Amino acid sequence: xxxxxxxxxxxxLLNLKQNRKKVFFLNARRQGKAFNKVSKLAxxxxxxxxxxxxxxxxxACSSTSETKDYRLVADGKLTVATSLDIPPFExxxxxxxxxxGISVMQEIANRLGLSCEFVNVSSDSVLPSIETGDIYDVxxxxxxxxxEREEEVDFTQSYYVASQAIVTxxxxxxxxxxxxxxxxxxxAGSAGETYAESAVSEKxxxxxxxxxxxxxxxxxxxQAIVVDAPVAQYFIENGYSDCEILETVATCEEYGIAVSKDxxxxxxxxxxxxxxxxxxxxxxxxxxxxxx
Numbered sequence: 001x002x003x004x005x006x007x008x009x010x011x012x013l014l015n016l017k018q019n020r021k022k023v024f025f026l027n028a029r030r031q032g033k034a035f036n037k038v039s040k041l042a043x044x045x046x047x048x049x050x051x052x053x054x055x056x057x058x059x060a061c062s063s064t065s066e067t068k069d070y071r072l073v074a075d076g077k078l079t080v081a082t083s084l085d086i087p088p089f090e091x092x093x094x095x096x097x098x099x100x101g102i103s104v105m106q107e108i109a110n111r112l113g114l115s116c117e118f119v120n121v122s123s124d125s126v127l128p129s130i131e132t133g134d135i136y137d138v139x140x141x142x143x144x145x146x147x148e149r150e151e152e153v154d155f156t157q158s159y160y161v162a163s164q165a166i167v168t169x170x171x172x173x174x175x176x177x178x179x180x181x182x183x184x185x186x187x188a189g190s191a192g193e194t195y196a197e198s199a200v201s202e203k204x205x206x207x208x209x210x211x212x213x214x215x216x217x218x219x220x221x222x223q224a225i226v227v228d229a230p231v232a233q234y235f236i237e238n239g240y241s242d243c244e245i246l247e248t249v250a251t252c253e254e255y256g257i258a259v260s261k262d263x264x265x266x267x268x269x270x271x272x273x274x275x276x277x278x279x280x281x282x283x284x285x286x287x288x289x290x291x292x
Contacts, residue, residue, distance in 0.1 A: 070266035073137050077117055078109040081129050081136040084120045085209040086187075087234045088290045089142050100230075100290040101140045104159055105257070107282060111273045123208060124188055126258070127153060133260030138270070142228060144191040144253040154267045155256035157274055159283060162253040164195045165232035165245045167225040169217060176200060176247050182223040185213040191253040196226035199249075214240050230291045 073079045082090045082101065089101045097118040109116035119136060121129055130139045130153050144162070145155045166176055173179065179201050186193035188206035196204050205222055207213045214235050216222045225232070229248050236243050259267045277283045 070269055071133065071263050072114075072266075073133070073135065074117075077115045078105070078112070079135075079137045080105055080116060080118045081121050081126050081139040081141070082118050083123045083126060083141040083209070084118070085123075085211060086142050086228075086231060087238075088230055089228070090140065100160070100286055101142070103286050103290070104277075104283070105138070105140050107277060107286075108257075108270055108273045111276070112269060123190075127189075130258045130260055133263045137259070137263070137266065139258040142190065142255055143258055144194070145256045146194075149258075152261075153258045154261050154264065155258055156267055156270045158254035158256055159274055160255040160287075162191050162251060162255060163229045164192050164226055164249050164251045164253075165229040166200060166247045166249070167214075167217065167227065167232050167236070167243050168223065168246050169220075170242055170244045172223070173246055179224050183221070184224045184226060185216050185222040186226045187213060190227070191251065191255075192226040192228065194253075195249070195251050200224065200226055210235065214243065217243060 082097070082105075084090050084092050084097055086099075086101075088099050090097065090099045092098065097120075102118065105118075106116050123141065126139045126141045126143070127149065129135050139153075142160075142162075143149070143155070145158065149155070166179070168179075181203065182201050183203045183205050184196045184201040185205045185207055186196045187210050188208060193204060193206055201224075205216070207216065210225075210227055210231055213222070213225045213227065217225050218240070224246070225243075227235075229245070232245055236245070257270060259270070274283075
């Protein structure tokens with residue numbers, strides 16, 4: 001009797017152990033399934049977060065591209081209005097545009113991955129032609145950055161700081177003060193005209209181009225010219241040796257490239273390039289090339 005009881009007890013213990021094993025494996029299996037579900041959910045969430053991050057990155061890149069997405073009159077080309085009668089800034093050499101301003105503009109176009117086309121216009125048409133941005137993209141023509149002009153067009157940062165020369169026939173005058181009340185010529189709309197009116201004489205005779213100013217001086221229709229110092233030097237060395245620079249004044253006008261107000265992205269892009277050109281010495285090298 002006692003033996004039967006003992007066997008029965010062992011059988012119950014064995015069943016209990018087996019049941020516990022089943023419960024353990026069942027729980028482990030359930031936990032495994034739960035863990036797999038959590039893992040899959042976590043992976044899904046990571047995928048969503050990664051996708052959102054990528055989209056955010058793409059959006060940021062897109063936003064950056066849009067800030068540089070300027071408008072051009074012709075695809076792949078920078079169309080530039082200029083006056084090719086202001087040597088050594090902008091002029092014709094062997095039938096092709098040349099000069100400091102031309103080289104600056106060509107380098108800008110090159111760094112933007114664009115070709116460059118120059119269109120010669122009269123000096124009094126340069127700024128009006130830029131206002132809408134439908135005919136020309138930009139203008140470069142020794143344009144001083146004046147507040148009243150900035151109401152009509154945008155200007156890039158300065159690429160040149162000017163000095164004005166007062167030119168007379170050789171031996172005619174000894175000092176600038178003698179020109180008070182005399183007829184003084186300058187190119188219409190130029191920094192020279194502004195300085196002449198404010199500091200040289202009250203009698204100003206503007207001309208459409210610098211060559212006409214020198215002709216008027218030689219023919220004694222005017223007694224002096226006020227013009228950019230490098231321009232004065234160029235004309236004296238190229239056909240007007242009977243003239244001389246009476247005085248050079250560091251007037252410090254800043255020349256900028258004119259852009260339509262409707263094309264701010266282009267202004268920003270050019271400013272970025274000009275900053276790089278100043279920093280890497282390109283602008284200084286071009287100044288030495290044309291103004292040495």
